[in-house]
Amino acid sequence: MRLQDKIALVVGAGQTPGEGIGNGRATALRFAQEGARVLALDCNLESAAQTAQMIAAAGGECVPLEADVTREETLGAAVHFAVQRWGRVDILHNNVGVSVAGGDRRLQDLDEATFDRLSAINLRGTIMACKHVVPVMRRQGRGAIVNVSSIAAWAHYPLVVYKATKAAMIAFTQQLALENAEFGVRANAILPGLIDTPMAIEGRVRNWHRTREEIVAERDAQVPLRRRMGSAWDVANAALFLASDEAGFITGVSLPVDGGALVKVG
Numbered sequence: 001m002r003l004q005d006k007i008a009l010v011v012g013a014g015q016t017p018g019e020g021i022g023n024g025r026a027t028a029l030r031f032a033q034e035g036a037r038v039l040a041l042d043c044n045l046e047s048a049a050q051t052a053q054m055i056a057a058a059g060g061e062c063v064p065l066e067a068d069v070t071r072e073e074t075l076g077a078a079v080h081f082a083v084q085r086w087g088r089v090d091i092l093h094n095n096v097g098v099s100v101a102g103g104d105r106r107l108q109d110l111d112e113a114t115f116d117r118l119s120a121i122n123l124r125g126t127i128m129a130c131k132h133v134v135p136v137m138r139r140q141g142r143g144a145i146v147n148v149s150s151i152a153a154w155a156h157y158p159l160v161v162y163k164a165t166k167a168a169m170i171a172f173t174q175q176l177a178l179e180n181a182e183f184g185v186r187a188n189a190i191l192p193g194l195i196d197t198p199m200a201i202e203g204r205v206r207n208w209h210r211t212r213e214e215i216v217a218e219r220d221a222q223v224p225l226r227r228r229m230g231s232a233w234d235v236a237n238a239a240l241f242l243a244s245d246e247a248g249f250i251t252g253v254s255l256p257v258d259g260g261a262l263v264k265v266g
């Protein structure tokens with residue numbers, strides 16, 4: 001029980017419909033398995049409620065709540081809800097992010113509306129969630145924030161907004177870590193590589209008009225480790241470690257969970 005008695009906010013704790021499990025849902029389940037009480041936030045309340053049902057079925061405690069990360073007031077209300085109910089917030093896990101599935105573009109095709117929409121979802125949402133949680137964690141004198149970036153921040157990735165926002169999340173996480181270190185609040189980023197989640201696969205099947213099998217085979221082939229994509233559990237386990245007291249002396253890091261993808265240079 002590595003998160004015994006901890007209160008965790010998981011933002012984006014539902015998942016895109018499709019085969020398998022997404023990173024946010026797997027992380028919420030993993031946190032609950034290790035003893036955390038989870039507030040599962042998502043703009044798709046039904047999906048967050050499914051996550052909560054799965055946690056309850058396994059004997060854990062999870063409350064689903066609707067929150068749209070592009071609307072700051074819903075994030076503020078969620079933090080307020082957690083403090084009212086449990087008196088504290090120990091963990092903030094920011095999982096929301098979209099690229100292909102959200103209509104991201106190459107530079108020549110990019111328009112302002114796409115840039116603004118995806119920036120608000122990927123970057124502004126994380127920043128605003130932190131804005132509301134940090135004062136609570138500072139008062140407690142402890143807390144752990146985990147922001148889900150991507151190896152796209154460092155590797156070749158031609159879709160502009162995802163690349164830029166995921167890179168900005170790393171810079172923001174480093175600053176967050178530095179400014180809050182003296183208060184015992186840690187902040188780290190996870191950089192998933194190619195992960196077999198519904199959003200990654202179904203989004204590409206739909207937008208690129210390709211078969212599921214083709215997309216999966218192409219993604220598998222790019223991964224050095226066993227030529228196979230990672231699973232949402234790989235991301236969830238990394239999040240569990242960074243959120244737990246085992247990572248008590250770790251702040252400001254960017255942890256790739258990518259089967260060796262970032263080791264390939266050139």
Ligand SMILES: NC(=O)c1ccc[n+]([C@@H]2O[C@H](COP(=O)([O-])OP(=O)(O)OC[C@H]3O[C@@H](n4cnc5c(N)ncnc54)[C@H](O)[C@@H]3O)[C@@H](O)[C@H]2O)c1
Nearest residue numbers: 012014015016022023043068069096097192195197199200
């Ligand atoms: N799957 C991959 O290969 C991969 C690789 C690198 C990084 N990531 C990152 O992992 C994270 C999760 O990806 P996933 O594939 O598990 O996706 P997912 O679809 O399973 O989870 C994302 C959740 O966010 C929710 N969401 C979307 N917009 C929202 C909004 N405005 N407000 C609140 N909730 C919102 C969705 O409803 C969904 O439940 C993302 O940040 C993504 O960039 C994924």
